[in-house]
Amino acid sequence: MWPCYLARKQLFPPRRFPLFAFISIVGVALGVTALLVVQTVMHSFGEEHRRRIRESYGDVIVHAGGSPIGAATRTSALLLQKTPGATAAAPYLEGQAILMSDEADIRFVGVRGIDLDGEARVIPLDRYWEAGRKEDFDDEHVILGATLAENLGLGLGATLTLTSPGHIAQAIDGQRISLPKEFHVSGIIRTGFRPADEQTILLTRRAAAELFGAAPDTASAIHLKLRDHTQAGDTAHQLNRHLPGNLRAAPWSGFRKAFLDAVAMEKELLFFLMFIIILVASFSIGSTLFNHVVRRTREIGLLGALGARPRQILQIYITQGILIGLAGYALGATLAVLILHFRQQIVQLMGQGETLLQQYQFAKVPLHYNTPDFLKTALLTLLLMTTVSLLPALWAARRKPSEAMRDAG
Amino acid sequence: MPDKTTIPATPPPPVLRARALAKGYNTPRGRLAVLADITLAIDPGEFVSIRGESGAGKTTLLQILGGLDRPDSGELLWNGETLARETNARLARRRARWLGCVFQNYHLVPELTAHENITLAARIVGHPLRDATPDATRLLATVGLAQRATHLPSQLSGGECQRVALARALINNPSLLLADEPTGNLDERTGASIMNLLIELTKSARIALILVTHNTEFAQRATRRFILRHGVLQPA
Ligand SMILES: Nc1ncnc2c1ncn2[C@@H]1O[C@H](COP(=O)(O)OP(=O)(O)OP(=O)(O)O)[C@@H](O)[C@H]1O
Ligand SMILES: [Mg+2]
Numbered sequence: 001m002w003p004c005y006l007a008r009k010q011l012f013p014p015r016r017f018p019l020f021a022f023i024s025i026v027g028v029a030l031g032v033t034a035l036l037v038v039q040t041v042m043h044s045f046g047e048e049h050r051r052r053i054r055e056s057y058g059d060v061i062v063h064a065g066g067s068p069i070g071a072a073t074r075t076s077a078l079l080l081q082k083t084p085g086a087t088a089a090a091p092y093l094e095g096q097a098i099l100m101s102d103e104a105d106i107r108f109v110g111v112r113g114i115d116l117d118g119e120a121r122v123i124p125l126d127r128y129w130e131a132g133r134k135e136d137f138d139d140e141h142v143i144l145g146a147t148l149a150e151n152l153g154l155g156l157g158a159t160l161t162l163t164s165p166g167h168i169a170q171a172i173d174g175q176r177i178s179l180p181k182e183f184h185v186s187g188i189i190r191t192g193f194r195p196a197d198e199q200t201i202l203l204t205r206r207a208a209a210e211l212f213g214a215a216p217d218t219a220s221a222i223h224l225k226l227r228d229h230t231q232a233g234d235t236a237h238q239l240n241r242h243l244p245g246n247l248r249a250a251p252w253s254g255f256r257k258a259f260l261d262a263v264a265m266e267k268e269l270l271f272f273l274m275f276i277i278i279l280v281a282s283f284s285i286g287s288t289l290f291n292h293v294v295r296r297t298r299e300i301g302l303l304g305a306l307g308a309r310p311r312q313i314l315q316i317y318i319t320q321g322i323l324i325g326l327a328g329y330a331l332g333a334t335l336a337v338l339i340l341h342f343r344q345q346i347v348q349l350m351g352q353g354e355t356l357l358q359q360y361q362f363a364k365v366p367l368h369y370n371t372p373d374f375l376k377t378a379l380l381t382l383l384l385m386t387t388v389s390l391l392p393a394l395w396a397a398r399r400k401p402s403e404a405m406r407d408a409g
Numbered sequence: 410m411p412d413k414t415t416i417p418a419t420p421p422p423p424v425l426r427a428r429a430l431a432k433g434y435n436t437p438r439g440r441l442a443v444l445a446d447i448t449l450a451i452d453p454g455e456f457v458s459i460r461g462e463s464g465a466g467k468t469t470l471l472q473i474l475g476g477l478d479r480p481d482s483g484e485l486l487w488n489g490e491t492l493a494r495e496t497n498a499r500l501a502r503r504r505a506r507w508l509g510c511v512f513q514n515y516h517l518v519p520e521l522t523a524h525e526n527i528t529l530a531a532r533i534v535g536h537p538l539r540d541a542t543p544d545a546t547r548l549l550a551t552v553g554l555a556q557r558a559t560h561l562p563s564q565l566s567g568g569e570c571q572r573v574a575l576a577r578a579l580i581n582n583p584s585l586l587l588a589d590e591p592t593g594n595l596d597e598r599t600g601a602s603i604m605n606l607l608i609e610l611t612k613s614a615r616i617a618l619i620l621v622t623h624n625t626e627f628a629q630r631a632t633r634r635f636i637l638r639h640g641v642l643q644p645a
Contacts, residue, residue, distance in 0.1 A: 307508075
């Protein structure tokens with residue numbers, strides 16, 4: 001096909017630096033890079049948040065609408081057995097407590113009682129382990145989030161005291177007072193997720209029940225890990241049709257939904273803003289392209305004289321737009337992958353590491369590539385470049401050969 | 410049944426026939442009539458020369474005869490077929506097969522080599538490159554540029570460029586070649602050699618030639634000679 005051949009030759013003239021092609025391709029590439037980097041970073045943040053949420057809540061949670069679940073060990077085993085696709089299940093007991101230690105002020109904390117072995121199968125505790133030994137964890141010991149431990153000035157083996165608000169209420173009512181209980185720190189975990197690292201206090205479930213004055217072997221909820229977390233919604237839906245009594249199942253995607261929705265919206269909004277910038281850039285590439293075409297008026301006239309049809313002239317310049325789009329996308333995507341690869345260094349260079357940690361609770365910039373983002377951007381680039389080249393191409397195709405050949409250019 | 414040889418052979422239609430062609434341009438100072446009444450018939454292989462003062466409308470005339478522009482009125486036939494109802498696209502397609510052009514300033518595609526400029530014309534007609542390649546090589550040798558095949562126009566002299574343009578005009582075996590002051594930009598000696606080449610090649614391939622030139626000597630070699638004056642062709 002000679003129009004494509006000529007398009008290639010005009011874009012990349014032999015034995016000469018292809019200045020026009022270079023400028024246009026770099027222009028497109030920069031836009032593509034910006035879009036892809038922003039989209040990928042936003043997607044990665046979302047993915048990271050989702051993963052963190054899954055990893056701290058489990059894929060599916062079964063609860064009893066706020067009241068405790070009795071015979072939790074047996075219920076948990078039954079759930080694991082009956083839930084299709086479940087690989088682990090663990091009950092936990094949550095509540096508020098008052099923490100006292102020699103090093104820090106009295107403060108309210110959330111406490112979670114767990115069965116360590118079962119819990120470690122639902123939540124990747126082993127991965128988070130920073131100090132201490134799992135074997136030392138028993139009814140007299142606690143596991144602390146790393147930031148909390150730092151803030152309280154508590155290291156391994158340190159002592160702290162926990163009491164529940166219920167105890168204090170009972171004391172005020174003049175009932176029998178159970179003394180605050182002493183615990184020793186036997187482990188420190190770091191999830192990299194700031195709220196978790198700042199707040200986590202893990203006890204055994206038995207110690208927690210005692211602290212809260214709950215019956216033995218009760219749980220606030222039982223959480224499940226699935227082989228495939230994308231099935232969480234379906235699994236929860238199925239469970240809800242079979243679960244007895246007041247038990248309810250909820251998938252991870254429902255936890256902190258408002259927050260996840262906000263993250264998703266932020267991504268959409270950024271895409272839209274970037275798109276407007278890209279649109280502006282496209283116009284300037286369009287005007288460069290127009291210039292490039294107008295300078296060739298006499299050549300266009302000649303092609304007409306040689307018998308080229310208007311449609312073929314149109315093809316030459318649209319092909320150039322598409323070639324610029326393709327090359328620009330390839331370059332832009334490569335650049336984006338490079339930037340994303342060195343994201344950590346770039347964030348450090350900008351001195352934004354601390355902001356990142358504070359605003360997004362990430363110590364490291366996460367990276368999750370999303371193929372649809374890349375496809376969407378590719379499609380958008382080609383569409384824009386075709387549209388932008390259409391105007392100069394139409395202009396060229398409408399030249400009368402007789403007048404074009406007289407052009408002074 | 411009469412003997413075949415006794416049938417009077419119907420003469421082939423003229424390559425080109427023009428009847429009462431007129432053409433004007435709109436200018437800020439009103440309508441400028443350039444061609445008033447052009448009537449002309451060119452037989453296959455015929456050589457016609459046209460002279461005229463600058464601004465007389467010679468280029469305009471060639472453009473109309475070659476279908477690069479349309480007349481305001483009058484009729485134009487190529488090989489006996491009228492062009493009035495052809496769309497631009499169909500006209501372009503017919504022009505590619507029927508016509509070759511040589512211009513004063515060569516009009517080579519600057520990004521293509523000499524050889525590629527020639528094959529481009531064949532590819533526009535629809536010939537595959539593999540068929541056009543040997544033809545282009547042969548034509549380059551014919552115009553004396555066998556050693557310049559891979560040169561870009563910027564690496565060729567004016568005379569060499571015009572030889573390439575001549576080879577390009579011939580590659581599709583046109584019925585008619587229009588040459589608009591092909592030596593206007595060249596010195597006398599180079600011009601003369603190009604002119605000779607042009608006349609010889611069209612003659613041997615029996616291609617009709619309409620030559621616009623200021624050079625009386627070459628104009629004299631035409632079978633019929635005209636002067637364009639006041640929008641009409643007058644025999645010289
Ligand atoms: N597109 C146009 N619009 C208006 N006037 C035009 C246009 N094209 C040509 N003309 C005018 O038509 C007249 C004939 O022009 P043309 O180029 O045909 O002359 P020519 O005989 O080829 O001259 P030369 O020998 O200098 O090449 C000139 O006066 C020119 O100014
Ligand atoms: Mg002229």
